[in-house]
Amino acid sequence: MFGLPDEFTPGFLARLEKLRIRTRQRYAGLGRGMHLSPKRGSSLEFNDFRHYSPGDDFRYIDWGLYGRSDKLYIKLFQEEEDLLTYIFVDASASMGYPAGDRKFESAMLTALALAYVALASGDRVMLRVLGGKGAKVNPSFVNGRHRIVELARRLHDLRPGGQFDFATSLATELLSIRRAGKVFIVSDFLMLLNSVTRGLGMFTAASMDLTAVQILGGRELNGQGLDGDVEVVDSESGERLRVSIGERERTQYRDTMLRLTREIKSFCLKRGLHYALYTTDQDFQQFFVRAVRDLGLAH
């Protein structure tokens, strides 16, 4: 629909428009918006009083307080600004395997859906791609819901590929971010847990509100398609392992995968981060609607 993936039906877009991004703290934006800002401003929400100074607007003098205290006080209100939303999409080689699971496509769908929620709420969105092949996405903020088409077009030409160190790469990205805001990281997180925690920990240290969205293939999670003696090759490091896979080994593999996801989730919850797991054998629209809270969104 208008250059968007097929999953973005009018009904789904309507549901996305009813959502907004929820943050645990207030972040200063770049313009007026719907999120409360740490700045004082002209919203209807009262914030504080201060002594009147010449030049202040008479309209904000609290005349009731003047009557009681015979002093002039100016009422201060909170400012409502837009939210700076950063979406990082993992486009490393591991996102391309297993090919039948379409992990990278699912990651792009998730990123676009999150971007649309932000844009529809009047927030600014910066989409960053980690690794990958093809045209790079311009690292600048976009606002206005119509810009979702532009983002979709940019992501469409991307292909997963290459290898990067997760923590280092995120640190580099963090350096380029000048203002704090909401961060979404969409990845399979199939890497050493230490690398994941270091990468995510940097964002919490920078007072960013973070949501980790883990994308795993349905067949990948269950070890389907692997049988007998198999030499498995790591898509990024090229590391090779020779294993015999039977029913028992497949169960063992699945348990390991689930344990890895549990550890990441546990880390996120401990640090006050949001965590959502999407396996590609699920319906994307249903996942997104059901995982609203896990994704750090609200109605």
Add this chain to the structure above:
Amino acid sequence: MGLLYPGALAFFALIPVLVLAYLAKERPSRVTVSSVLAFRALRGFRRERFGGWPRLDWMFFAEVLILSLVVLALAGPFIWKRTAPLAVVLDNSAAMQAATRLGKSRFDIAREKLDAELSAEDGGGEISVYVTAPQPRRVAPPFSTLTEARLALSRIKPTDAPNDQTTLENFLSNLASEARLAKVIFAGANALAAPVPARIHPIAVGDAVANVAIGSFSLRREVLGAEALHASITIANFSPDTRTLDLVVTGDGKEVAHAKEALGARETATLEFPAIPPARIYEAKLAPDDALALDNVAYATAGSVKNVSILFISPTPADAEGLNSIPGVAVTAKSPDSYSPDELGTYDLAIFEYAAPKELPGVNTMLVMPPPGDPVFGLTVTPTAKVEIAGWRTTDTLTDSVNFRLLSLRGGEYFGAHPWMSQVVGGNGGALVLKGERGAHRFVATGFNPFPYLGRRNLPMSVLTLNAISYLAGLGGSSSGYRTGQPWLVPAGVARVILPSGRKVGAHPGTLFTDVSEQGVYELVGAGGAQTPRAVNLADLTESDLSSSPLLKVEAANSGSTAEPVMEKSSVSDYLLFAIIALTALEALILYRRHRTIEAAP
């Protein structure tokens, strides 16, 4: 249980080879995955682990099983099986078409009784189904189930051919002597004479039925060159009362003769019709209708031309001039080089002078001084400078009115003894004139050449020549004489035959035509499309006599008193083959699916 070829078991030594090959082939498939993190927890190859066994999955055992089955099948395993083979003989002769008082034909009743008898059998062995006419034969390879045998019985139809009683008796005697047969069931019109061998279970359906019949229908020319034909028709009354029979003869659909004859019980009469006008096909019909309609009709054919047409094949065609002087004779002379057997279809007879055909001619033929070494007739020829006549048959058609004492001959040749031609005139060195019949055609061979002497110069020679031509032209190939069930040689030039039922059958000249079970007119079609009719009739009064069917004498060589159970080797290779194919197909299917799954994975 046993093995036909136990030596093949040595191939079991291949199984260790298979194991080694399997181990050698068991190389891992390489698969790229997103990350090997979760695989690190899994153990390595079993065969690479200390004390580990090779990974022999069920497919390996399936392959070992397949190989074992193949080796076992090569060894030819068999089991001993108690069988009771059964022979079923159904009389399908013309007499079985006769309707009974029940309204059904004898054949239908016999088949129903056979079916009922087979239903009571336990079907422990194979069942062979035979028919009797024209000759006893098995309709198909032995059936393994009663259902198949009953189905085959239901497809059998009665023929217009009679049974050959002697052959049938011998056939039944042979079956009764077969020790491996548990039972022989014979259902037919003829009862068996006592003592009946114990192995044979007769089902007689030959109740006496009144019947009238035409025995034979023959045509001949009385006088050479005459237009009218002489018809002789034999009729018989096989009913217990005197009957007045009404016989109508039609020629090409028009009535040409009619006669009424009162015949007493079991009386036979020959009706003569001396002047039947020419027609292509004649049909004689006898009234009143009775139980067997087949023998109330007979057919005959004759040439409808007045002149006798002769094809004269000779290296000296001028010799035919003498023949041309005979009234009513039209001669076409040809050299042997320009002769083609296809031409014979349009002539009444052929004369080969100093020549011989390369295949048996399809018309009556005269051979005049044939060359030695002729493979068709196989005449033994001894040339001589002076031919001397020593004797002749006085009552033969050929020698009638010939004064051999006045016959003067010069050079010629003597014939040796011939397998199917008999001597009519003989000389000091052998036969001089031979005659015989083959494939319903007449043949005359002369060791001298009569044609240069025709006319008043040598009157006995002229008479002898006329006698020969009359003999050959009198009963040509178009006359009756063919009977159902009796094969005949396909005449030269005939490419196919149209049966009375309308079915077309390909034919090769000189070969026996055996599709002769139907009564009626067969059309012999030449390569050019010319059709020559040929009448084939039942013409068997023994078969038509439905009031007293002769008893069949069946004797078993080993007294046939007991039906001994037979132990037969029954091969199980077929089952093994089936199992091998099924297992191989299953393995191929699973391999294919597994291959596809792995391909589709990462």
